[in-house]
Amino acid sequence: MTLTIWHNPRCSKSRETLALLQAYGVFPNVRLYLTDPPDFAELVSALARLGQPGLALARTGEPDFRALGLPPDADDPTILRALAAHPHLIERPLVLTDDRAALGRPPEAVLALL
Secondary structure, rough: OOOEEEEEEEEOHHHHHHHHHOOOOOOOEEEEEEOOOOOHHHHHHHHHOOOHHHHEEOOOOOOOHHHOOOOOOOOOOHHHHHHHOOOEOOOEEEEEEOEEEOOOHHHHHHHHHH
C-alpha cells in the first residue's frame, strides 16, 4: 500500500503525524503541498477518499478563508476551487492511500489507514 502525506513542515500536527507514521515503520511519500499544490481534480479525488464534505479540507478559521466570502452553504466544487487557488487554506496533514484518506487531527486518526 502506498501512502502519501500532504505535509507542511512548519505545522506541528503535520510533523507529529509524519513522525507517528514513521514510528510505525511507514514511510509515506511526502508532498509539500504548498510548493506542489494539488489541482482541482486532485482535491476532488482526495475529498472522495476522505468521505467528508468539502469544508473538512478547508482551514475555515483562517482570516484568508473568511476573506474569500464563501457562503456557509457553499457546495463542494466551490470550496475545492477556492482551495486549489489558495493551497495554504488546505487542512493539514492529509494522508492518502489509493482508496482512502484521513486528516491527522489528531495525528492518531491516520492510523486507521494502516
